[in-house]
Structure formats: C-alpha cells, structure tokens
Amino acid sequence: MQPVTTLKGVGPQMAQRLARLHLETVQDLLFHLPLRYEDRDTVRQLGAMQPGESGVIVGRVEHAGVAEGRRRRLIVRISDGTGQADLVFFHFHPGQRQQMRPGTPIRCFGELRPGPTGLQMAHPEYRLGPQAEAGDSGPHGLTPVYPATQGLQQQTLRKLIDQALARARHMPDWLPTELTRDLGLPSLAEALHYVHKPPVDADTAPLVEGRHPCVQRLAVEELLAHHLSMRRLRAHLQASADAPAIHGDGRLTRRLLESLPFALTNAQRRVDRELAGDMAHAVPMLRLVQGDVGSGKTVVAALAALRAVEAGYQAVIMAPTELLAEQHLRSFSEWLAPLGLEVGWVSGRASGRKREAVLAALAAGELPVVVGTHALFQEDVRFHALGLVIVDEQHRFGVHQRLALKEKGHQGRSQPHQIIMTATPIPRTLAMTAYADLDVSLIDELPPGRKPVKTVALSESRRDEVVARIGAALEQGRQAYWVCTLIEDSEVLEAQAAEATYAALEEALPEHAVGLVHGRMKPTEKDAVMADFAAGRIGLLVATTVIEVGVNVPNASLMIIENAERLGLAQLHQLRGRVGRGEAESSCVLMYHGPLSRTARARLEVLRRSNDGFEIARRDLEIRGPGELLGTRQTGDLTYRVADLNRDAALLPRVQALGDRLQQQHPERVEPLVRRWVGAAERYGQV
Numbered sequence: 001m002q003p004v005t006t007l008k009g010v011g012p013q014m015a016q017r018l019a020r021l022h023l024e025t026v027q028d029l030l031f032h033l034p035l036r037y038e039d040r041d042t043v044r045q046l047g048a049m050q051p052g053e054s055g056v057i058v059g060r061v062e063h064a065g066v067a068e069g070r071r072r073r074l075i076v077r078i079s080d081g082t083g084q085a086d087l088v089f090f091h092f093h094p095g096q097r098q099q100m101r102p103g104t105p106i107r108c109f110g111e112l113r114p115g116p117t118g119l120q121m122a123h124p125e126y127r128l129g130p131q132a133e134a135g136d137s138g139p140h141g142l143t144p145v146y147p148a149t150q151g152l153q154q155q156t157l158r159k160l161i162d163q164a165l166a167r168a169r170h171m172p173d174w175l176p177t178e179l180t181r182d183l184g185l186p187s188l189a190e191a192l193h194y195v196h197k198p199p200v201d202a203d204t205a206p207l208v209e210g211r212h213p214c215v216q217r218l219a220v221e222e223l224l225a226h227h228l229s230m231r232r233l234r235a236h237l238q239a240s241a242d243a244p245a246i247h248g249d250g251r252l253t254r255r256l257l258e259s260l261p262f263a264l265t266n267a268q269r270r271v272d273r274e275l276a277g278d279m280a281h282a283v284p285m286l287r288l289v290q291g292d293v294g295s296g297k298t299v300v301a302a303l304a305a306l307r308a309v310e311a312g313y314q315a316v317i318m319a320p321t322e323l324l325a326e327q328h329l330r331s332f333s334e335w336l337a338p339l340g341l342e343v344g345w346v347s348g349r350a351s352g353r354k355r356e357a358v359l360a361a362l363a364a365g366e367l368p369v370v371v372g373t374h375a376l377f378q379e380d381v382r383f384h385a386l387g388l389v390i391v392d393e394q395h396r397f398g399v400h401q402r403l404a405l406k407e408k409g410h411q412g413r414s415q416p417h418q419i420i421m422t423a424t425p426i427p428r429t430l431a432m433t434a435y436a437d438l439d440v441s442l443i444d445e446l447p448p449g450r451k452p453v454k455t456v457a458l459s460e461s462r463r464d465e466v467v468a469r470i471g472a473a474l475e476q477g478r479q480a481y482w483v484c485t486l487i488e489d490s491e492v493l494e495a496q497a498a499e500a501t502y503a504a505l506e507e508a509l510p511e512h513a514v515g516l517v518h519g520r521m522k523p524t525e526k527d528a529v530m531a532d533f534a535a536g537r538i539g540l541l542v543a544t545t546v547i548e549v550g551v552n553v554p555n556a557s558l559m560i561i562e563n564a565e566r567l568g569l570a571q572l573h574q575l576r577g578r579v580g581r582g583e584a585e586s587s588c589v590l591m592y593h594g595p596l597s598r599t600a601r602a603r604l605e606v607l608r609r610s611n612d613g614f615e616i617a618r619r620d621l622e623i624r625g626p627g628e629l630l631g632t633r634q635t636g637d638l639t640y641r642v643a644d645l646n647r648d649a650a651l652l653p654r655v656q657a658l659g660d661r662l663q664q665q666h667p668e669r670v671e672p673l674v675r676r677w678v679g680a681a682e683r684y685g686q687v
C-alpha cells in the first residue's frame, strides 16, 4: 500500500494532517467519501431558491455595514435582480468592508438560511469584480465536499483524491465480476470514480445516503473483508489457543455486589452468568455485550474482571477515548479500592516515571486491573498473567485491533478471554453477521426507577425559555448539559460554536457555575472541568459531542442539544443517555434551527416517543428515506470507512453468502481483500 507521501504535495506536515483523518495511504484517500456534493457550476436565481438550499449566486452589492451586538459582524446586502440576500461575516477584516462598494459585481457560493431580515448566507465563498461574472471554466461536474480537519482545505483534499483516482485504475478488483454482477453492482474502479466525481446532473441523495450502487459496491467489499477476517480470526483463535479456565471463588465479586447501593437487574445477572460460564472454559471467550445507554454495562464488566482476579489473573479494560477511559478508571477505582485492589492507568498521556512504574507493576503481576486507552497496545506494555481483556468498543475500535492486545496474553497456547462492550443497538441477527457469529449477550433491561427522559423538540427561537428552564433546574441543585453540534466535521468550528455558546450562557446565568469542554482543549483542562462537573462544582456544562459516550453524572437531569435535526438518531440517543441516570425526572430539549422537513420532524418524534435504543435504531432505518441526508454518516460505525451497519443491514446476509462463494471459488483472493480493508482498521486508534 502506497503511503500518502508518494503523492505530489504531501510532505511530513500534510501527512500529519491527513493522519488525523486516518488517511495514511493512497487507498485510504480513495475510501474517504464525500459528505455531500455542491453544484458550483450552475448559477441560481435568488428569487427561486428556498432556505436550506446551497448554490452559486451572481449579483451586485447593494450596501454593506457592520452590525454591533453580541458578536460584531459584517452584513452585505446583495441582489441578483430576482431577489435579495444578506451575506454575513463574523470574522472579517476592515478592508473587506471597503471592497464591498455598492454596485460591485459579486459571485458567491453558500447555503441560504432564514435570517431576521430575510435570507442570509453565512460566510459564503465569494469573488468580486469583473471576474465575478465571468463564470468558471473547466469540466462540469459536482464538487465533492469531504470530511476535513484543521489546516486541510477542501481544495487540497480534492487534488490529492484526484491523484489517488488516477492510480486507482491499477488497483486490483478482488471481487470477481460474476459475483458483483449478480448483485447488480459496478466494478471497484467505476464505483470509486463515480462517488468522487459524479456528473453535474447526478442525483446526489442516494450517494450521500449511501444507497447508491456505487457506494453499496464499496460497502459490500468492506463488509465482506471484515466478515472474512472475523471468520478467520475466530476459527484461528478457537483452534489454536487455550484460555485459562477461570473459576473465581466469589470472594471479590461477592464483596463488590454487597457494596453496591443497588441490586443487579435480571438482565445484568444473566449476562454476568453468561460471561462467568464462558470464562470457566479453557476455550478463549469472544463475547459481545450489548446494552442500551445506561443499562449498566460497567458493573458487569467489573464483575468479570474481579472473577479473573480471584483466579489469579489480570484484567484490562480499554476504552476508545481518554474521557471514557477516565470514566471507567473512576468507576473501577471506586468499586475496587475498598476491596484492597489497585487499578492501574495507561494512557497516551501518562509518561515518564509514573508510566514506567505502572508498566513494571503490570509485568510483575502486582497490578491486578488496569484501565486505559489504545496506549495499552504499545509494545512495552506487558502482563504477568493476562486473563481477561474488556474492550469498551462503543464502535470506535476496529475489532481487529484487539488482536494486538491479545498477543500480549500469549504464553504458549494461552490467550486471554475477551469481552467487547457496545452501546450501539444492532439487532441481534445483524450483530451476528457483522461480527461473524460472535457470541452475544444482551443487557436488555434498564435499572429500576429510571424514568424515561422526557424529550421535547423546540425551535431555536425559543432559546430564552430554554435558558430560563436551565436556570430553574440549577436553582434546584440539578445539573445540566448544553451540547453544541455542527454538521461539518470540523473540531475547530465546533469548538468555536461551543465557546460562543459558553460565553452567552455564562452571561445569561451569572449566579451559576458554567463549564466548557471540547475536543480542542488540553486533556488536563478537560479533566479538570469534567471532575468539577462530576463533583457538582459546575452546574451547567457546555460541551461538544465529546461527551457522547460513557459520561456518567447521575445528578445531571437536563440536556439541551443544539442542531438536533442534523444528528443521527443513534447519536442523539447516545447523547440523551447522559441524563436520566439518576432518580430525578430528566428531560432533553432537542433544539432545531429553521423550519423542519417532514422527515426531520418524524425522526425527532421517534426520540420524543421512545427511550429504547433498539426501537430507535429500527425506526431510524424505516424513516431514513430519500431526502434525509444529514446525520446518516455520523451515526455510522467509525470502524468502517464506508459501510454503516444500520444502513447496510440488508446487505449483510448477502455478504455472508458472498463470503462463502469467494472462499470456495477464489480462496486466493481472501487474503488481499482482507488486507485491503482490515489493515486500515488495524491502524485505527493508533494514530
């Protein structure tokens, strides 16, 4: 596989930026699919455009002025003879205003939204002067918009992907034509070309939603690769290795159960038994524990870990993000310290002597339990007697990454047992296929006393009411989250939005402590804020979607989600799951902008009605029809580059059959196919 540095224009710095998007090879670029497409060729008439539409407008500046207020902004009124719109710039330089003289021709591109004085376009791209009217030359086609990151322009990504496409012509197609033809799917080269460069008249909805045969072609190949490799892994694992037969004596588990302020639910008890049963065998366990948000997976994991410890083995718990890992560290420490057990911590951040001490203790078998992030994969992490690996996957790890950790337990033929925990509700049959018959345990019951989170959808225009409501909740000693979300995959923009909201809320709620966390803060700052929130020193936490999974602050009972209409249902459900974790009645406000489309309304309605993750996933699948493009990608499983287990559910049985045929008819293709896709997954989380 050729690294990105073999492309023109990619030096070490660019390579680093690309790596942030997990783009390390030319092939990764090919599988980096557009979020959406823009028609930058066809000039639109303002009078004929609806709010929510994007397009090119060619007109003239009428007047320009700076509006003072909460945020200073430059407002430029333009008209094209058919209608008018205001261009709004929050960040502008003085010269910019000077350029916007009345009568100046302007060509701009952006999305129209309803504003206080009519249609608005925020931060459009634009050109002024005679060249504004000239129009673009060059080939006509839709312009792809890719998930990007700071310091990586769309323009740059497009150029790199163009180069990658030129090489794609020589990329072998491991799926024999007779097999893809049966499924009505195009060849690999055709599919790649079309998704990156659709013609100007292409219907983009199916492409963006992933229903288009060209996207499906890639999804099938990816799912197949994962499926085949899982099959192989499982067969290999169970044939070639023994695991320690773990018979805990109940000494520690009993004490943990006694110390908990609650009794396990029946579902927790059942899953605990299933895990104990598997671990008692000398065959490596490979079990998926699925449980809806807040169903209490962590305590089940802790019981399994203690069982390993009772039998003289070590257990590791690994989470996909620092935030989540720290959450586990807190829970585990709280539960295990009274039992006299120390919980170790290994993360990318821990370094120097502390880290060495932990590693030494792990190797010597002095630390029975360790919690961490993917830093646990690093080579210098060694165990004395690793008996159990628990991966809180939350669908952010490649399943295959676990192999690296598994190797660590290697003592002759011996392998540790493995549990994969996930909160993503996948119907059982789906999970079986996607994970190639992994054993599945289901925690399908919430702890008693949980009241469903009352959910309402409110227009952004009622923000003041919402703020007042937060004030009232804080008065009563409750805590609240305010989640800022953005559609563009940009941490910077998201952080900016969160900072602006934070400032506004601090002003609006002067008597209360407001905190802020976002992905661009230093980890230590983030920790401090999270700790303050957990301890109740902060009443309102303004956050980006970094808090999506795992955060557990039972006293928080109110959540506001901004731009809710733009998120996928699964993600909204996860977010909402941060409240309703305590005894208090909780509520969630889904705040939306502008008029809602019918589908968007139906989707929010599903959340309003149901608190059941499985039900929500099922309904999402039904509703997500044509027209609803937004949010689908984000609900996707990040382990997959193209495929989306919910969206592509219907493909899975075919994938299984395809797997059989490929293995029988073209066994030599299995290996390169797996390597093409799963190699990429392995690198996930390690960058």
Ligand SMILES: Nc1ncnc2c1ncn2[C@@H]1O[C@H](COP(=O)(O)OP(=O)(O)OP(=O)(O)O)[C@@H](O)[C@H]1O
Residues within 6 Å of the ligand: 262, 263, 264, 265, 268, 291, 292, 293, 294, 295, 296, 297, 298, 299, 423, 447, 448, 549, 550, 551, 552, 554, 577, 581
């Ligand atoms: N049987 C139970 N009865 C009452 N409370 C419980 C029970 N089991 C767990 N809890 C509590 O419920 C909360 C949620 O549990 P936990 O964090 O394990 O959920 P989870 O399944 O990991 O959810 P998520 O996927 O949202 O992180 C915790 O505060 C936990 O202590």
